[in-house]
Amino acid sequence: MAPKYHGVDFYSLDTLLSEEERAVRDTVRTWVDKQLIPVIGDAYIEGHFPKQLIPGMAELGLFGANLPEEYGCAGLNNVAYGLIMQELERGDSGVRSFASVQGALVMYPIYAFGSDEQKRKWLPEMASGKVIGCFGLTEPDYGSNPAGMITTAKESKDGWVLNGAKMWITNGSTAQVAVVWAKTGAQSDANSIRGFLVPTHTRGFSAKDQKGKLSLRASDTSELVLQDVHLAKDAILPKSGGLKSPLMCLTQARYGISWGALGAAMACYDEAVSYSKNRVMFGKPIGGFQLQQARLAEMLTEITKAQLLVLQLGRLKDQGKMTPQQVSLAKRNNVDMATDIARETRRLLGANGILAEYQAMRHLANLESVYTYEGTHDVHTLVLGQEITGISAFE
Amino acid sequence: MKIAVCIKRVADSETRVKVAGDGKSLDDAGVKFILNPYDEFAVEEALQRKEKAGTGEVVVLALGSATAQETIRTALAMGADRGILLQTDAVPADGFVTAQAIATELKAGGPWDLVLFGKMAIDDYNSQVGPMVAELLDLPCVTSVSHLTIENGVATADREIEGAVEVVQCPVPAVITTDKGINEPRYPALKGIMAAKKKPLEVKPVTLGGGSIEVLEMQPPPARKEGKIVGEGAAAVPELVKLLREEAKVL
Numbered sequence: 001m002a003p004k005y006h007g008v009d010f011y012s013l014d015t016l017l018s019e020e021e022r023a024v025r026d027t028v029r030t031w032v033d034k035q036l037i038p039v040i041g042d043a044y045i046e047g048h049f050p051k052q053l054i055p056g057m058a059e060l061g062l063f064g065a066n067l068p069e070e071y072g073c074a075g076l077n078n079v080a081y082g083l084i085m086q087e088l089e090r091g092d093s094g095v096r097s098f099a100s101v102q103g104a105l106v107m108y109p110i111y112a113f114g115s116d117e118q119k120r121k122w123l124p125e126m127a128s129g130k131v132i133g134c135f136g137l138t139e140p141d142y143g144s145n146p147a148g149m150i151t152t153a154k155e156s157k158d159g160w161v162l163n164g165a166k167m168w169i170t171n172g173s174t175a176q177v178a179v180v181w182a183k184t185g186a187q188s189d190a191n192s193i194r195g196f197l198v199p200t201h202t203r204g205f206s207a208k209d210q211k212g213k214l215s216l217r218a219s220d221t222s223e224l225v226l227q228d229v230h231l232a233k234d235a236i237l238p239k240s241g242g243l244k245s246p247l248m249c250l251t252q253a254r255y256g257i258s259w260g261a262l263g264a265a266m267a268c269y270d271e272a273v274s275y276s277k278n279r280v281m282f283g284k285p286i287g288g289f290q291l292q293q294a295r296l297a298e299m300l301t302e303i304t305k306a307q308l309l310v311l312q313l314g315r316l317k318d319q320g321k322m323t324p325q326q327v328s329l330a331k332r333n334n335v336d337m338a339t340d341i342a343r344e345t346r347r348l349l350g351a352n353g354i355l356a357e358y359q360a361m362r363h364l365a366n367l368e369s370v371y372t373y374e375g376t377h378d379v380h381t382l383v384l385g386q387e388i389t390g391i392s393a394f395e
Numbered sequence: 396m397k398i399a400v401c402i403k404r405v406a407d408s409e410t411r412v413k414v415a416g417d418g419k420s421l422d423d424a425g426v427k428f429i430l431n432p433y434d435e436f437a438v439e440e441a442l443q444r445k446e447k448a449g450t451g452e453v454v455v456l457a458l459g460s461a462t463a464q465e466t467i468r469t470a471l472a473m474g475a476d477r478g479i480l481l482q483t484d485a486v487p488a489d490g491f492v493t494a495q496a497i498a499t500e501l502k503a504g505g506p507w508d509l510v511l512f513g514k515m516a517i518d519d520y521n522s523q524v525g526p527m528v529a530e531l532l533d534l535p536c537v538t539s540v541s542h543l544t545i546e547n548g549v550a551t552a553d554r555e556i557e558g559a560v561e562v563v564q565c566p567v568p569a570v571i572t573t574d575k576g577i578n579e580p581r582y583p584a585l586k587g588i589m590a591a592k593k594k595p596l597e598v599k600p601v602t603l604g605g606g607s608i609e610v611l612e613m614q615p616p617p618a619r620k621e622g623k624i625v626g627e628g629a630a631a632v633p634e635l636v637k638l639l640r641e642e643a644k645v646l
Contacts, residue, residue, distance in 0.1 A: 017467055023588045024471060061585035084585075285440055318454035377454055 003089070005033060008178040008221035010304050016311060017079070024080040028087040031060060037078045041356045043218040049174070050097060050218060062088070062099050064107035071123035073113070078313035082259035086310075089260030090267040093366035094219030096260040101170045102126060102255035106133030107177050109195055113245055118197060122177065127375045129182025134175035134207075136166035136199075137246045138225050143168075144379050146181075147190035147243050151226065153182035153236075158234065162196060162204075162229040168373070172207040172222025175200050179237070180226065181246050195237035195245060204229040215369040254374050255317060258330035261370055262306050264363045266339035268345040269299045271359055275349050286348070295344050302337040309333060325387040332380035339367040396451030398441040398509045400475065401497055402434040403486070403527070404466035405518040419610045420485075428462065430469045433513025435580040436573035440543065442474045443578060451508075452476045452581055455485055458493050458496060459486050464596060464607050471591035472583030478596040479504070483627040489606025490519075494527035494600050501532060511527035514539045522572070537563055541576035 009028070014022060043050040057063065066081035067073035076084075089096035107126050110118055125131040142148045151164025163181055172178070178198045198205055206224045219370055229316030237245075273296060276287030286292050313330050316322040342364035346353040351362050371377050382393045404598065406412050407427040415422040438455065445451040455470040457463045458481040467478035478504075481496050501510060510532070512525035529536030534569075536613040541560075542553035550569055554561045557578070625634045 006409070020588055020592065023469065023583065024585055027582050027585070027588065059584060060582055065585055069586070069589075075589055080585075118416060195508065 003271050005267070006027070006232050006306075008269055008300070008303050010300055011308070013307055013311060018289055021077070021080045021083060025083040025087060027060065027170040028084050029352040030064070030272060031056065032087050032089070034090040036095060037087075040092045040095070040218060041105065041362070044092070044094075044362055045217070045356055049171075051174070053095065054132070054195065055131045056100045060129070061127070062103075063127050063129060064103040064111075064123065066109055067103070067111050067127075071109075071119060073123065077314075078255070079311065082131075082256065082310055082314045083261040084264035086266070087255040090263035091364065092218050093105055093260065093264060093370050094362060096256075096263070097216065097258050098169050100182050100253045100256050101167050103298045104256055105135035106177070108252045109135075109179050109237060109240065109245070109249050110197070112248065113195055113240040115234070115238050117234070117239070119345065122197070127356050131176045131190070132171055132174050134169050134171040134178045134222070134224075135249065136169055136172075136178050136180040137250075137362040138163060138166060138168050140167045144376060145196075146246065149181065149183060149192075149193070151180065151182040153184050153185065153194060153196060154304075155375075156230070158201065159233045160196065160231045162198065162226045162231065166226075168210070168218055169207070169222045172224050173209050173220055175207075178205070178224065179249075180224070191242040192241075193236065193246070195236065195240040196231060198226070198229060198235065198332050198347045202229050202231065215365040217365075221256070232275055246326070249376055251327050254327045254331040255322070256332045257370060257374055258310050258313065258327065261331075261335040261338040261367065262272065262303065262310060264367060264370075265299070265303050265306065265334075265341040268338075268342045268363050269296075269303055269361050272296060272299065272341075272345040272348050275352070275358075277312060279350075292348055294349055299341045299344065302341065306334045306337055324384060328380040328383040331375065332384070335367060335370050336377060339364065339371055342367055396445050396448040396449065397506070398444060398453050398511060399456055399501055399504070399507045400434070400437045400441045400453060400470065400511045401456045401524070402438065402466060402470055403431045403457060403516045404428050404463040407514050408432075414486070414613045414615060421613070425504040430464065430466050431513050431516045431518075432471075432550060433517070433573060433575075434511070434575050435473075436575065437511035437513050437571075438470045438473055438475060439578045439580040440571075440573055441470045441509070441583070444509070444545075453558045454504070456478065456497060457481070458479055458483060458601070461598070463564055464598070467596055469595070470582060470592045471594045472587040473518050473581055475594075477594055480596065480598045483601055483603055484597050487603055487606050488610045489608040490521050490523035491527055492603050494524045494531060495605060497524065498528045498531035500599070501528065509545075509568060510534065510570045512570065512572045514574045514622075523568055525572040531568070534568055534570050535565035536570040536572075537565055538572045539574040540571050540588060541574045543571060543573075543577060599604055603641050 015252050039050050061074040065074040065076045065084055066078055069075040085096055088099055110122050137146055139149050153160045153162050158159050162391045177202055180198050181193055183192045184194050204227045206225045210221045276292050279286045342360055345360035347366050351357055352358055386392045410427045413422040422507050440471050441453045451550045453475040454477045457466050464480055472477055515522040526536050537552045539554050541555050544551045548567055549564055550567050551564050574587045594598040627633050
């Protein structure tokens with residue numbers, strides 16, 4: 001059995017958290033220890049999301065936890081929400097992705113762009129885990145450039161008709177409802193992008209799991225096909241308008257990812273420290289060798305910096321002052337440093353580091369996806385470049 | 396059902412504790428404190444009984460420093476209705492002093508259908524306060540209960556004793572101290588954590604008598620002797636068995 005996880009807090013950052021924030025973090029941490037860690041290795045090898053965790057996650061209130069109580073959500077602040085993501089991804093990026101998609105990519109747009117009826121219909125059911133959602137933005141040929149999407153929504157006399165395809169959709173085959181982004185105007189008109197709530201049993205909608213993933217294996221990733229999908233008039237998210245609407249959702253999700261990646265890094269560091277103290281080679285624990293100490297010192301430094309980064313980001317978000325560019329910086333930095341730490345931990349563990357019994361290689365493989373999704377590392381680099389210089393490198 | 400649950404804030408058994416400079420207390424710095432795990436069973440038992448009855452009140456009572464409010468709020472987050480902190484500078488070494496203060500408060504706030512404690516606190520291992528409170532309140536007391544049913548004013552309790560289960564009965568109201576196995580304590584849901592902030596938590600400063608027990612000294616346990624590696628893999632088994640038989644004499 002793995003030694004108990006203690007978290008990483010070299011700078012007494014706990015003193016910057018409120019009692020509620022710590023209580024939320026500790027509750028999710030205990031839940032992850034007891035419910036997630038014991039099953040995640042097998043789920044990963046078998047290549048499916050551990051669905052049996054959904055009721056427990058819902059009962060704790062992990063879905064859309066920063067949305068208001070009137071919709072059955074926990075009404076937490078954004079730091080507490082971030083801490084949830086941190087603890088979930090300490091378990092596995094795939095499980096954190098599940099919660100991110102449900103909360104930040106489906107519940108959030110319904111909350112932000114939906115009608116009162118849509119909010120009342122969907123949010124309580126999604127908070128309680130009875131309805132699972134997915135988010136369809138990326139297409140086979142439009143990843144980093146979502147403005148070019150070719151999925152269309154044509155207005156008919158009694159509603160909408162959607163046609164197109166979406167790819168890399170987390171929870172696609174599990175979901176009862178999909179938020180699908182489509183152009184309502186000309187192909188060149190990104191301002192005509194609108195969000196639609198598509199019940200997945202609608203005729204013409206199909207989802208097929210993508211096979212052969214070597215990363216995020218404990219998460220279901222699907223391809224969506226929409227072929228003459230007829231929707232009622234009220235399927236549109238009335239307050240969505242242009243590409244900025246889905247990008248707002250992505251800002252929410254990326255905020256959570258900045259915290260989540262930190263959790264994966266903390267898990268790896270914890271494993272590295274424990275292993276380096278117990279593994280004896282050349283007559284002493286390998287933690288006594290300078291090369292391993294340098295690795296550990298580097299990891300602790302990067303984790304501490306990343307913790308300060310997301311905590312301040314969360315406080316800014318709670319004050320309504322957070323900018324998407326600040327989120328880009330945090331996502332870019334924290335996922336990159338987490339990937340490095342996972343890789344270094346894998347190496348510190350020697351041959352054992354390649355086994356599913358340990359966490360490092362699973363986290364490493366997962367983080368390669370996290371590095372790429374929700375705005376690739378490179379795209380966030382260019383977002384920052386544009387912010388600094390005022391010149392867009394995209395056009 | 397009006398149920399009192401008496402709880403204690405204790406250092407997490409996973410934390411590495413250090414003896415403080417005075418040589419007779421623990422250094423709090425960097426120590427994580429939790430709701431005593433046996434008291435979690437007591438809280439859960441109270442909540443389940445209230446839920447089953449469909450009505451009632453679960454009141455959580457703790458004695459300790461102001462920081463114990465956080466521990467009470469953990470129980471409120473699990474679902475208890477209100478909390479009372481008997482605030483002191485420190486938890487006295489003499490369990491009887493604690494028991495007197497708790498009994499006085501319970502008398503004033505009663506009558507109770509049931510008074511629950513954890514079977515012991517994981518910091519002092521005394522198992523004293525529950526039975527002492529029962530005595531002071533003139534109530535029957537059953538300790539270390541791993542299963543409890545209450546019907547028609549009679550409590551039937553299982554106690555896990557050496558090699559057997561003892562089943563005992565007593566009238567209620569009674570003081571019951573809970574053991575592992577009685578239930579599976581719930582996680583405080585996030586909504587519960589938010590709601591706990593708004594639940595009443597009464598802080599009552601109390602002055603305690605001196606008691607007759609004094610802690611003279613605290614010492615960390617002696618360091619374990621270094622182990623011996625007899626070899627690796629299957630080839631080491633005969634040597635290991637030999638040593639276990641001849642040296643350790645455990646086989």
